[in-house]
Amino acid sequence: MGHRLWPDAYHLWHLFALQIRKVKISINGLNKVFESRVKLGIMSALAVNDMLDFNLLKEYLDVTDGNLASHIKALEKEGFINMEKSFIDRKPNTKYFITKEGKQAFDEHLKALQKLIELQR
Amino acid sequence: MKEKDYIRDIAEIRSMMERSSKFLSLSGWSGILAGIYALSGSYIAYSFFQFNPVEIAYSNQEAFASLSNVILLAIVILILTLGTAIYLSGKKAKKRGENLWNPTAKRLLNSMAVPLITGGLLILVLISQGLIGLIAPFTLLFYGLALYNASRYISGLKNSWTY
Numbered sequence: 559m560g561h562r563l564w565p566d567a568y569h570l571w572h573l574f575a576l577q578i579r580k581v582k583i584s585i586n587g588l589n590k591v592f593e594s595r596v597k598l599g600i601m602s603a604l605a606v607n608d609m610l611d612f613n614l615l616k617e618y619l620d621v622t623d624g625n626l627a628s629h630i631k632a633l634e635k636e637g638f639i640n641m642e643k644s645f646i647d648r649k650p651n652t653k654y655f656i657t658k659e660g661k662q663a664f665d666e667h668l669k670a671l672q673k674l675i676e677l678q679r
Numbered sequence: 680m681k682e683k684d685y686i687r688d689i690a691e692i693r694s695m696m697e698r699s700s701k702f703l704s705l706s707g708w709s710g711i712l713a714g715i716y717a718l719s720g721s722y723i724a725y726s727f728f729q730f731n732p733v734e735i736a737y738s739n740q741e742a743f744a745s746l747s748n749v750i751l752l753a754i755v756i757l758i759l760t761l762g763t764a765i766y767l768s769g770k771k772a773k774k775r776g777e778n779l780w781n782p783t784a785k786r787l788l789n790s791m792a793v794p795l796i797t798g799g800l801l802i803l804v805l806i807s808q809g810l811i812g813l814i815a816p817f818t819l820l821f822y823g824l825a826l827y828n829a830s831r832y833i834s835g836l837k838n839s840w841t842y
Contacts, residue, residue, distance in 0.1 A: 598688065602695035607783075610699065618699055646773075668692065675685050 587670030589663055591636055596621055596629045601664045604639060604656040611653045630654065638663055702783040702832050706767035713760040720756040724749050735812035746811065787832040794824040 583589055592598045599619045603610055610618075616626050633639045638660030642653050656664070724730040728748045765779075772779040798821025805813050 595691065598692060599695050602692040603699035606696045606700045614699075618695060668689075671685050671689055675689065678685075 583666075586674055587666070588674075589667040589670075591633070591638070591663070592667050594629065596625065597633055600626075600629060600633060600654075601638065601656065601660065604654060605661065605664055609642065609653040609655045611651055615654065633660070636660075636663075700783055700786075700832070702787045704768050704772035704779055704784070705787070705833060706764065706771050709760075709764040709767040712763050712767075716756050716759050716763075720752055724752055728752070732812040732814075735810055737809045737811045746806070750806075783832060787829050790832055791825045791829040794821050794828055797821065798824070 592601065596619055600615060603615060603618050612626070612630075615630075616623065619626060621629075630639065630641075634641070636659075637657060639654050640657050642655065644651050644653065728745050730745055730749045769779045798817060801821075802814055802817055805811075805817065
């Protein structure tokens, strides 16, 4: 009996864990991805701009190339931002923009933040 | 996270939105040159076309004699100013690796256009009624209003926090 139950339990736990990783929203409605200041900053800048290139983002956030690149990669992996490569004066230029999913996640995060602040007043 | 963190998060989001939505490519030199063109224009109008209205109202005949020259001069200065602003801002935008015609530029122009077009139409009405003495003060008044309106998009989105 025990032998039969364990694989099922493992399987269920695995599914559950995957689900948590996929949603990444905590009980208070805040998105865990945006706990990082740099990621939150990238999303804020892209929310009010059609497109921003890497250097402009770096200037706004005041972080190193490597740091920014890793945060951008993580946000791309979430599907929150996307990029478009082009050339300006024969130099490669990568511009980033917020996706529909990213805008939705960001808006929900903001709403959750505002609600939490109102609740605590 | 505590309340302070939430408020700080919101404040940081807001500040980032403000900073990133300024129209950064606006050339300062084009503003200085616009002023120089305008001053030379008023000098030419004053000393060569004898445009120096002391009265508010003039009868149409005496007004239109020198006025056509002044209007032509004004159009030339407008084209020069716009050309300089577009050329210098375009150069600055290229340097920054940005498009000149971006969302901040559109917002800036929209906010300037409303007072400027309103004032322009009013001044055309004034000209047609021979109220020549009111042209100069009204251009200044509406130009000032346009700049005040546009300043939100030069120094940030101070008053339009929509999130």
